[in-house]
Amino acid sequence: MTKQKTTKRGSIEAVGEDLASLDIAREKRRRLRALYPEVFGDGKIDFEQLRRVLGDQVESGVERFGLNWPGKAECMRILQQPSVATLKPVREESVNFDGTGNLFIEGENLEVLKLLQKSYFEMVKVIYIDPPYNTGREFVYPDKYASGLSRYLAYTRQIDAEGHRFATNTDTIGRYHSNWLSMMYPRLYLARNLLREDGVIFISIDDNEVHRLRSVMDDIFGEENFLAQIAWQGMDTVKNDAKHFSTNCEFVLCYSKNKDLCRIKGQKRTQHHDRVYKNPDNDPRGPYLLTPLHAKSGKASTRYKYTFSNGVTWEPPTGTYPRFSQETLKELDGDDRIYFGEKPGSVPQRKTFLKDVGSYTKLTTFWSYQFAGSTRQSNSELSHILGPGAFQNPKPVKLIKLILDSVSEQNDIILDSFAGSGTTAHAVLALNKEDGGNRKFIMVQLPEDIEESSEAYKAGYKTVADIGKDRIRRAAAKIKEESDDHLSLTSGAGIDLGFKVFALAPSNFRVWDGNLDETGNLEDQLLAHIDHIRAASTPEDILYELLLKAGFPLTAPIKKTALAGKEVFSVEDGEMLLCLEKELNQEVIDAMAKAAPRRVVCLDEGFKGNDQLKTNAAQTFKSREEDGIVFTTV
Ligand SMILES: C[S@@+](CC[C@H](N)C(=O)[O-])C[C@H]1O[C@@H](n2cnc3c(N)ncnc32)[C@H](O)[C@@H]1O
Incomplete structure (x- = not known):
């Protein structure tokens, strides 16, 4: 179920490089911008300009056609809210x-x-x-x-x-x-x-x-x-x-x-469908289905009379119209795909051979x-x-x-x-x-x-x-x-x-709750965020959360390897490397950069307050930015 690498890269870029769930409104704005760059000014949409660009197809009246119900506007708000x-x-x-x-x-x-x-x-x-x-x-x-x-x-x-x-x-x-x-x-x-x-x-x-x-x-x-x-x-x-x-x-x-x-x-197609195909004149091409040459609807101006190569003349019966153009009739006639009936005076019809019908109807x-x-x-x-x-x-x-x-x-x-x-x-x-x-x-x-x-x-x-x-x-x-x-x-x-x-x-990462109610305890929340990974979360739990948030399918192939003595997960043949160790070192950072993945993710906790190591890691990956490596800590 994995996507082509090129597509996958495209999709990561399309949704932004951050590790949050898809921001739907942002994605829509990105698409709008790709179509109409001229309506964006200073990062904002100029609605008047958009109206001009779209011409007279814009509905601006108070009364509008469409389905509405109490709660529809709320639906839009809700679906744009990212998941936690x-x-x-x-x-x-x-x-x-x-x-x-x-x-x-x-x-x-x-x-x-x-x-x-x-x-x-x-x-x-x-x-x-x-x-x-x-x-x-x-x-x-x-x-x-x-x-x-x-x-x-x-x-x-x-x-x-x-x-x-x-x-x-x-x-x-x-x-x-x-x-x-x-x-x-x-x-x-x-x-x-x-x-x-x-x-x-x-x-x-x-x-x-x-x-x-x-x-x-x-x-x-x-x-x-x-x-x-x-x-x-x-x-x-x-x-x-x-x-x-x-x-x-x-x-x-x-x-x-x-x-x-x-x-x-x-x-x-089943045998049941095939039963309607017959071969009354023993056509060597096998059984066929007959279709009239006229149709019930059409334009009077399209009516014509046609004489086939065997001298039979046909015209659509009164009140009907030709189903095919004269050129098509000529082709069908030339290819012997017209059935003229067993008795003289029968109405000619088109043959559709079973052998030409695909396996689906x-x-x-x-x-x-x-x-x-x-x-x-x-x-x-x-x-x-x-x-x-x-x-x-x-x-x-x-x-x-x-x-x-x-x-x-x-x-x-x-x-x-x-x-x-x-x-x-x-x-x-x-x-x-x-x-x-x-x-x-x-x-x-x-x-x-x-x-x-x-x-x-x-x-x-x-x-x-x-x-x-x-x-x-x-x-x-x-x-x-x-x-x-x-x-x-x-x-x-x-x-x-x-x-x-x-x-x-709930996310393995404690989410900052900006909507503390009167019973919420700010101090507790601050303390909880010092160690923002939930105690019960396993490395596999974290791995799958990061996979999802980086835009990889849940069935992406994952290999567990060791780099510089540390456990590293390699997703989709090294597209993304994740090291969820709680103690990182320069060697593992260098080894991951050398492997040239698209993305590297480490736990913030892995730097254990070692600012020097973190700065070095940031610099290592900054120097590889041209190779398209994105480094994120969570
Ligand atoms: C009509 S049944 C589907 C039956 C199914 N087609 C089958 O053949 O067994 C609808 C199912 O949707 C589930 N469902 C309803 N709301 C849901 C929601 N918000 N999220 C996930 N499942 C939901 C219900 O529990 C119910 O089992």
């Missing part, structure tokens, strides 16, 4: 931690998406999410934005549990739709940043919010990037006790990041339960893996496999930030098994508590994240067992069936 968290490696829950390219991140997805912004900026090909539908029954995570992480810690009982529980967003608590929109907006906004330019996002949703979700998506992705609203027939029965209609469809909204760059391959926007699976099937699918009742209404693997297969190529990264029972990860593994691909997944799931009375709790699961991880382990084991090939758990040799687990946690 980290992702802590959890080796004991992972499978093949050091060799896999797959990730399972346990945590609150707004915070996690913020943390992934630098390392996965424009790296994800497909996002599939299945968020809460806002039916009034499922929970909506209580975003009290200013204290995102502390709320999460309270919720997960990592700090005082003052009843920071989930709340269901019912229509009696007011701001029903606004709450949901405020939950979705920042997450979709951040998710879009992670999509590649040719990337595509699919979102499951039902009647409750589909129209509002489309408006939000138009807002964030642009209505020109709308691709489809797929109706999925998830219910395979009729509910006769329904009051008015028995709803049997929900939707999958599909948007591209850039419609001109994305490619929807469609669905794999177009998808339609209605997916039946036979085609994409049903909720009933997925419930039974999951109970076979985890036992009955482990998770209510997961999506069918078949549905997500179809989605992934329609756009992803073999080495793409797939993200699901509302992972639930981990169906998307399961679908990635199953698709890789089917076509020998090496797609990688990133799952994000809140450790949502499981009801003690539930079957899942009785089976030993405490949170939904536990269910997701176990499902992936079991699905992987099954794939391995069923496979004829020799599958290795090692990435690169066979299918990568492992995954690395990370958990959202």
Whole structure:
């Protein structure tokens, strides 16, 4: 899952050389400046100048077209707030931690998406999410934005549990739709940043919010990037006790990041599709499909009469128009690709040969339960893996496999930030098994508590994240067992069936809290900052935090080496060297500079107040600045 070195360097530069999480507003300003340098003066944006540059397409009236709700402005503020968290490696829950390219991140997805912004900026090909539908029954995570992480810690009982529980967003608590929109907006906004330019996002949703979700998506992705609203027939029965209609469809909204760059391959061609290709005149090129030469729409001025080489004359029937130009008809005729029928007077049609059709055919926007699976099937699918009742209404693997297969190529990264029972990860593994691909997944799931009375709790699961991880382990084991090939758990040799687990946690570096309330103790905070690394943090915890903040993927290859007798971590073949020793010396500084990495990181504590050593180190690396080495202490 590592990026090309050149791209990686580009991305580090793009996000600035500091070790903070991505500053989204700064990044947007940087892009604006690259496009319109003339509107920046003294580091500030001249709005009047921008208005002039953009011409008359600027909306300046008081009344504007667009989606608005109480809380929208706050969403923008919140998503720009940098995260003060980290992702802590959890080796004991992972499978093949050091060799896999797959990730399972346990945590609150707004915070996690913020943390992934630098390392996965424009790296994800497909996002599939299945968020809460806002039916009034499922929970909506209580975003009290200013204290995102502390709320999460309270919720997960990592700090005082003052009843920071989930709340269901019912229509009696007011701001029903606004709450949901405020939950979705920042997450979709951040998710879009992670999509590649040719990337595509699919979102499951039902009647409750589909129209509002489309408006939000138009807002964030642009209505020109709308691709489809797929109706999925998830219910395979009729509910006769329904009051008015028995709803049997929900939707999958599909948007591209850039419609001109994305490619929807469609669905794999099957024998079922091939059955419609026939060969009535025993054409040596094999079976073909017939298409009329006329179309229902067109312009009257485009009508013409055409005489083929065998003397048959054709013109579009009244009220229709030619489907092809005269030149195309001439080419088709010359290439013997017109079928004139068995009887004289038959209408000529174009032949499309099966041998010329690729291995994929177009998808339609209605997916039946036979085609994409049903909720009933997925419930039974999951109970076979985890036992009955482990998770209510997961999506069918078949549905997500179809989605992934329609756009992803073999080495793409797939993200699901509302992972639930981990169906998307399961679908990635199953698709890789089917076509020998090496797609990688990133799952994000809140450790949502499981009801003690539930079957899942009785089976030993405490949170939904536990269910997701176990499902992936079991699905992987099954794939391995069923496979004829020799599958290795090692990435690169066979299918990568492992995954690395990370958990959202407070930064390993104590963050200065400038918002001390009246109970906060300034003296305590000052003392705590003398040793600003948390006592419980391991070198590996610190290593991964620095990796993320320097913009490397969490699966970047890391080698532990020794330089001048000190332990040094080398990331991506020496792109970055980290020495987290608490006692540094000149020899290790010289050895790291000699290795000519892009970046060197040491702990401030490593200089142990040895100002001379620190000054020398700064000078050593300053003299190497022209070689592009950046030296940082943390
Ligand atoms: C509808 S379920 C997804 C089901 C999944 N597609 C499957 O097939 O199993 C939505 C999941 O999103 C999770 N979730 C809700 N809010 C979240 C948040 N803020 N961060 C992370 N996960 C969240 C819920 O815990 C729930 O498990």
